Amino acid sequence: MIVVLGLGTAGIYAVRWASGVNRKEDITVVERRAYPTYSPCAIPMAVGGEVNVEDLIHPFPQTRRIKVLLSHEVVEINPSSRDVVVRDMNTGDTETIGYDKLIYALGANPVVPPVPGAREFLGKGVFTVKTVEDAETILRAVKTAKNAVVVGGGAIGVEMAYYLARRGLKTTLVEMLPHLFPRALDPDMAARVEEHLRAAGVDVRTDTALGEVRGDERVVSVMAGGEEMPADIVIMAVGVKPNTSPLEGHVEMDGGYIKVDERMRTSDPHIYAAGDCVLVSHAITGEPTAIQLATTAARQGAVAGINAAGGDAVYTGALGAFVSAFGGYEVAAVGMRGEDAESAVMGRGRGHTRPEWAGGEEIVMKIVADANGRVLGAQAVGRGAGAVINYVSAVIRCGGTLQDLAFGERTYCPEVSELYDVISAASDVALRRLRPKDYRV
Numbered sequence: 076m077i078v079v080l081g082l083g084t085a086g087i088y089a090v091r092w093a094s095g096v097n098r099k100e101d102i103t104v105v106e107r108r109a110y111p112t113y114s115p116c117a118i119p120m121a122v123g124g125e126v127n128v129e130d131l132i133h134p135f136p137q138t139r140r141i142k143v144l145l146s147h148e149v150v151e152i153n154p155s156s157r158d159v160v161v162r163d164m165n166t167g168d169t170e171t172i173g174y175d176k177l178i179y180a181l182g183a184n185p186v187v188p189p190v191p192g193a194r195e196f197l198g199k200g201v202f203t204v205k206t207v208e209d210a211e212t213i214l215r216a217v218k219t220a221k222n223a224v225v226v227g228g229g230a231i232g233v234e235m236a237y238y239l240a241r242r243g244l245k246t247t248l249v250e251m252l253p254h255l256f257p258r259a260l261d262p263d264m265a266a267r268v269e270e271h272l273r274a275a276g277v278d279v280r281t282d283t284a285l286g287e288v289r290g291d292e293r294v295v296s297v298m299a300g301g302e303e304m305p306a307d308i309v310i311m312a313v314g315v316k317p318n319t320s321p322l323e324g325h326v327e328m329d330g331g332y333i334k335v336d337e338r339m340r341t342s343d344p345h346i347y348a349a350g351d352c353v354l355v356s357h358a359i360t361g362e363p364t365a366i367q368l369a370t371t372a373a374r375q376g377a378v379a380g381i382n383a384a385g386g387d388a389v390y391t392g393a394l395g396a397f398v399s400a401f402g403g404y405e406v407a408a409v410g411m412r413g414e415d416a417e418s419a420v421m422g423r424g425r426g427h428t429r430p431e432w433a434g435g436e437e438i439v440m441k442i443v444a445d446a447n448g449r450v451l452g453a454q455a456v457g458r459g460a461g462a463v464i465n466y467v468s469a470v471i472r473c474g475g476t477l478q479d480l481a482f483g484e485r486t487y488c489p490e491v492s493e494l495y496d497v498i499s500a501a502s503d504v505a506l507r508r509l510r511p512k513d514y515r516v
Contacts, residue, residue: 077383078159078172080149080321081180082106082135084369085350088376089178089383094141097384103172104143105161110207111135111143116369118210119231119401122217123238128210149181149321154343176345176383179322179333180376183315183351183367188226192288193311200294201309204231213308220244220307224297226285228255230399230406232312233272237401240276244308248277249299251284259397259408263423264441264454268406271456275402315367317352329354332365337389339379347383349375358392359410359451359471366393396468398461405460409468410452413443419451420444420477420509424500426493428459433489438463440501448476448509455497463497477502477509482516 077093079086082104090102112133121128137143144161150169151160158173185203187193193201202213221244225236228250236248250257254265255272269279283300288309290296297306317331326341327334332354339347350372354363371393381388398407413421422442427435438457444450453467470479480502487494 076100076172076174077102077176077178077380078174079104079178079180080159081182081350082108082112082143083180083182083350084372085180085182085376085379086178087112087135088373089180089347089349089380090141092377092380092386092388093178093384094138094380096381096386098140100140100384102141104141105147105149105159105172106143106145107148107164108206109146111145113207115205118204118207119234119238121210122213122235123241123401125238128207128214131207131210152177152321152325154325154346157345174345176347178376178379178383179319179341179346179348179352180350180372180379181318181321181352182372183317185311186314186316187311188285188313190285190287192290192294193285196288196290196294196309199292200290200307201288201311203311204235205315213310216308217242217244222305223247223308223310224249224299224304224306225310225312226297226299227310227312227314228252228257228279228281229312229314230256230397232310233268233406234399234401235310235312236277237272237275239308239310241402245305246277247280247299247304247306248272249280249283249285251282253282255279255281256399256406256408259395259412260406260454261413261441264439264456267439267456271404315351317365319352322346322348329363334363337391338382339375339390340382347379349379355390356392358394361392364393364395366395368395368397370396391472394468394471396464398464400461403458404456405458406456407460407464408452408454409464410450410471411443412452412454413441416443416445416451418446420446420448420505422477422501422503422505422508424497424502424504426495426497426500428457429491430489430493435493438497440497442467442477442480442501442505444477444505444509446509448478448506448511450475450477450480453501466498477506478511478515481506482514 240246286298351367396409429435440455443452
C-alpha cells in the first residue's frame with residue numbers, strides 16, 4: 076500500500092507514476108479539500124475575469140486501486156508502525172491507514188507578514204492567494220472596492236496587481252526589496268517589468284515595506300514606507316511556508332523544509348516527500364534549495380511515485396525555470412542570475428516575436444554564462460519570453476555553451492519568427508565579451 080498525503084501537483088504526479096510503474100499496488104490519497112485538483116496559478120486570471128472560478132477545479136480519476144479521501148486531514152504520522160491517522164472533516168471520525176511507502180506532498184501555506192493588523196483583518200479585506208475559496212472571496216470584495224494594495228513583487232503579486240488595476244481599482248504594488256521578481260531577475264530586467272506595470276496603471280513601490288494594516292470592522296488603509304495608503308483590499312503575496320508539522324521529529328529537516336536525497340527519499344527509507352515542502356539540489360550549484368513551482372513539484376512527484384512503487388528514478392536537480400504572464404506580457408527566467416554568479420559573462424539582446432516590419436512584438440533577453448562560456452541562466456521579458464526560456468533551459472540541462480545558443484539551429488519564417496532572434500542577439504553580446512579563440516558553428 077502506498078499512501079499519498081496531498082493532491083497538489085506533486086501528489087498528482089506521484090499517483091500517476093506510481094500507478095503506472097506498479098499496476099498491482101493499491102494507492103490511497105488523503106486531501107483536505109472537498110474538491111480533488113485545481114489550478115492555483117490561474118487564480119489571478121480568475122480575479123481578472125480571464126477564466127471562470129469553477130474552471131479552476133478539475134476531476135481526478137479514481138480506479139479500483141486508487142482511493143481518494145477528500146475532506147480528510149492528517150492527524151498523526153506514525154513511522155514506527157507505518158500508519159497514518161486521518162480525520163474526516165465532515166464527521167470528525169478518525170481512521171488509521173497502514174502504508175508500505177508514504178509520499179508526503181502537503182505543500183506550503185501562504186505567509187502573512189507579522190505586522191500589526193495583518194492577521195486581524197484576514198477575510199475582512201486582507202486576502203491570501205492559494206485556494207479556489209480565496210479567488211471567490213476576492214471576487215466578491217472586488218465588486219465594491221475602489222483601492223487595492225498588493226504586498227509582494229513576485230509572480231502572484233505582480234499578476235494580481237495587474238488584473239486588479241485592469242478591473243478599475245486604484246492599485247498599489249509594494250515590494251520591500253529593491254526590485255520586482257527579486258529571486259529571478261537582475262535589476263536591469265526587473266526595471267522593464269516595472270515600466271510595463273506602471274503603463275498598465277499599477278503604482279509600483281519598491282524598497283517599501285508593509286508596516287501596518289489599519290481599519291475598524293474592515294480594512295481601511297495600510298502603512299507602507301512611512302505612507303498611509305487607502306485600501307479596501309489588501310492582497311498578501313509574500314511567499315509561502317512549508318507545511319511540514321506532521322513530520323516534525325520523524326525525519327530530518329532544515330529550516331522547516333524536509334531534506335530528501337536524489338530519489339526524493341527522506342531520512343526514513345519508507346517515507347518520500349515532494350513539492351513545495353522539500354529541499355532539493357540546485358542543478359547548477361548543487362546547493363540545497365527550495366523552488367516552489369508546479370513544474371519542479373511535478374518532476375519531484377514523479378520521482379517519488381516511481382521509487383515508492385518499486386521503480387528506479389533519480390531527480391537531477393532544479394533549475395527553477397518559470398514564467399509569469401499578465402495581459403500577454405511575459406516574464407521568464409531559468410538558472411542563475413547575474414548577481415549570483417561569480418565572474419559571470421553576461422549579454423543582453425533585443426529581438427521580436429517575428430520581424431518588426433511584420434508586426435512582431437519586442438522581447439528583451441539576458442544571458443548569464445561562466446568564464447568558460449557554459450550557460451548558467453537567462454531572463455526574458457515580453458511576449459513569447461516563456462518559449463525562449465524553455466529553449467535555454469534545455470541547453471543548460473545539456474551542459475550547453477554560449478556558442479550552442481548563438482549558432483543553434485532554430486526555425487525561421489517571417490510569420491512566426493526572426494532569423495536573427497533574441498537568443499542570437501543576447502548570446503552574441505556575451506560571446507564578444509568572452510572572446511573565444513575557437514568557434515564551432
